[in-house]
Amino acid sequence: MSVKSATMLKTTYREAVREAIRDAMRRDDRVFLMGEDVGKYGGCYAVSLGLLEEFGPERIRDTPLSEAAFVGAGIGAALGGMRPIVEVMTVNFSLLALDQIVNTAATILHMSGGQFNVPLVIRMATGAGRQLAAQHSHSLEGWYAHIPGIKVLAPATLEDARGMLWAAIEDPDPVLIFEHAMLYGQEGELAEDVAAVDIDKAVIRRAGSDVSLITYGGTFYKTMQAAAELAKDGIEAEVIDLRSLRPLDNGTILDSVRRTHRAVIIDEGWRSGSLAAEVSARITEGAFYELDAPVARVCSAEVPMPYAKHLEEAAIPQLPGIVAAAREVLGTHV
Amino acid sequence: MASLNMVQTIARTLDEEMTRDERVVIMGEDVGKRGGVFLATENLFDKYGPDRVIDSPLSEAAIIGAAVGMAVHGLRPVAEIQFADYVYPGFDQLVSQAAKLRYRSGAQFSAPMVVRMPTGGGVKGGHHHSQNPETHFVHTPGLKVVYPSTPYDSKGLLKTAIRDEDPVVFMEPKRLYRAFKEEVPEEDYTIPLGEAVIRREGSDLVMISYGGTMTETLKAADALKEQGISAEVIDLRSLLPWDEQRVLESVARKGRVVLISEAPRTANFISEVAATISEEILDTLEAPPMRVTGFDTPYPYAQDREYLPGVNRILKAVQQVIDY
Known part of the structure; x- marks a missing residue:
């Protein structure tokens, strides 16, 4: 992100997303927001609080509780020349719109022989940590990364929460943005006049030479903490924030692993068939002789997300598990 | 019968x-x-x-x-x-x-x-x-x-x-x-879930697939046999749970593996098999597990067959793991 001014504002991830929506609405009349409770209630996670008052009910639209209907309507609006931002309350509810996403949004460009793009943005909360149990807490980003025809973004930082939306709106094809529910309260500073960020590249958030820790979204800060923890013992971990889950930035991932020779992937999705498996397979394919240890994965336990707090905590990647996985690959030589 | x-x-x-x-x-x-x-x-x-x-x-x-x-x-x-x-x-x-x-x-x-x-x-x-x-x-x-x-x-x-x-x-x-x-057989029989089956015995490498791509995988194994290359072919049959033990035992002995699945490549189930093999037995591998998959596009109408992993694409991957 280009920082043009020294004026920094204290803000939160939630406010950064809201500001991104507000900015997009002001810039382009074709942009509107649609979803369950996004209007009068201000959004389930209070992201759109105040936007109804500012932009009115034509552009901040409360929808019925039908994900298939309002995602489908978003596709129609995009085809009709608008630039809709559709909010799905949580990724778990997006299953009800999966046919619209997989069989319609993702395929119209292809099936129309390139005649129709679908410039649709779908935002949704994802992830565990709020004791919302097995139907509101999963991380299904890896699923969506399997679907040709869409892009999948996972902003972890305030700067990406603020900057990715405009880039996504400008993209001619459907873009899904996953906002981890535990990130909304994250505090930090942002430049007053921030610009759009790129949505194609992973970013090295912390440079290091001993091991590559590769993550995204909800596990990003835990991974940064793990790197700090490892540094106390003189281990220099590099932290890669994938940011874009589809397409994946092979170059950044492989360059890093070729330098560090070791990698751990941290992914809040379930392990089997995870995005982490894809990243692991690509590393082994692309950097086989450079690897000094097998690529390790830290993923969620393969159970529906528990309600009980201690079980929920045990089910998802946590700091000690990330640190232990890094130490294990550092102690392995092949 | x-x-x-x-x-x-x-x-x-x-x-x-x-x-x-x-x-x-x-x-x-x-x-x-x-x-x-x-x-x-x-x-x-x-x-x-x-x-x-x-x-x-x-x-x-x-x-x-x-x-x-x-x-x-x-x-x-x-x-x-x-x-x-x-x-x-x-x-x-x-x-x-x-x-x-x-x-x-x-x-x-x-x-x-x-x-x-x-x-x-x-x-x-x-x-x-x-x-x-x-x-x-x-x-x-x-x-x-x-x-x-x-x-x-x-x-x-x-x-x-x-x-x-x-x-x-x-x-x-x-x-x-x-x-x-x-x-x-006319009589009642069951096959346990989670149990793979070896369709061809072989000693040089392992090919792993399931479902519709088994046919092409077996044809590829036949073609390799004519070239004097002995490929073991595993049909996973169950994908969840999948037969990790059978796969790891076979691959550890041969050191080379090609994985075939017709779903789009990125985050394909077969990536899970590849990742698990590398995690568990990297030190026995002579080459990285190579994947032959569908493409990262919607499924095409016109190139219906070309989209699928065919014999030529499988053989090319086999050559890669042999030459690695």
Whole structure:
């Protein structure tokens, strides 16, 4: 992100997303927001609080509780020349719109022989940590990364929460943005006049030479903490924030692993068939002789997300598990 | 013994299971009077009547949702989704309800049900009749996922699936429905879920696949044999759980492996197999596990066959792991 001014504002991830929506609405009349409770209630996670008052009910639209209907309507609006931002309350509810996403949004460009793009943005909360149990807490980003025809973004930082939306709106094809529910309260500073960020590249958030820790979204800060923890013992971990889950930035991932020779992937999705498996397979394919240890994965336990707090905590990647996985690959030589 | 193709075998197996257990009911679009668009339920309506062979409305959410309700109340529903591509409207019922019921109820309830779906490409069906959504189900704890490649296995695995106490997604490679016949025993037999089978013994490398791409994988093994290369071929048959032990034992001995799946490449289920092999036995590998997959595009109509991993693409990957 280009920082043009020294004026920094204290803000939160939630406010950064809201500001991104507000900015997009002001810039382009074709942009509107649609979803369950996004209007009068201000959004389930209070992201759109105040936007109804500012932009009115034509552009901040409360929808019925039908994900298939309002995602489908978003596709129609995009085809009709608008630039809709559709909010799905949580990724778990997006299953009800999966046919619209997989069989319609993702395929119209292809099936129309390139005649129709679908410039649709779908935002949704994802992830565990709020004791919302097995139907509101999963991380299904890896699923969506399997679907040709869409892009999948996972902003972890305030700067990406603020900057990715405009880039996504400008993209001619459907873009899904996953906002981890535990990130909304994250505090930090942002430049007053921030610009759009790129949505194609992973970013090295912390440079290091001993091991590559590769993550995204909800596990990003835990991974940064793990790197700090490892540094106390003189281990220099590099932290890669994938940011874009589809397409994946092979170059950044492989360059890093070729330098560090070791990698751990941290992914809040379930392990089997995870995005982490894809990243692991690509590393082994692309950097086989450079690897000094097998690529390790830290993923969620393969159970529906528990309600009980201690079980929920045990089910998802946590700091000690990330640190232990890094130490294990550092102690392995092949 | 009878010589049967896969779709005939499935119809016979459903018939046998309905006779064996009156709790087994069939439901889906056109499964009754029409006998299913692929005739996988042929004659069952006439034999068992409309209470046990139910023509449903065109609502996958309703089909799977009703099956969950039936299963909870003691029936053994076998729901048919006409094409795997149509499962998406019923996804929430399968993933958020069926897969989680045992867990969410503290094991008070389970959903012993089967969802059958003709899957995959190669029949000129275009995008909406050719997809391979197995990865989504493999990434869902609480489901079991089966994907047979032969008539014999279809019978044994379908019986096991129907008798299982939890939901099973049963994927059928539609382009193999009538591709070949084999001897299928008349008597009752089952095949455990989670058990792979070695289709060809070999010593130089391992090829691993499942479902529709088994045919091409075996052809590739034959072609390699003519070149003096001995390839072991493993048919996974079950994808969740998959037979990690068998795969790791074989690959550790040969040191070279090619993985074949027709689903789009990125985050494909086969990436899980590749990642697991590297995690567990990297030090035995002479080359990285190479994947041969569908492309990262919607399924094309015009290049229907080209999209699929064919013999040439498989042989190229084999050459890569040999030369590595």
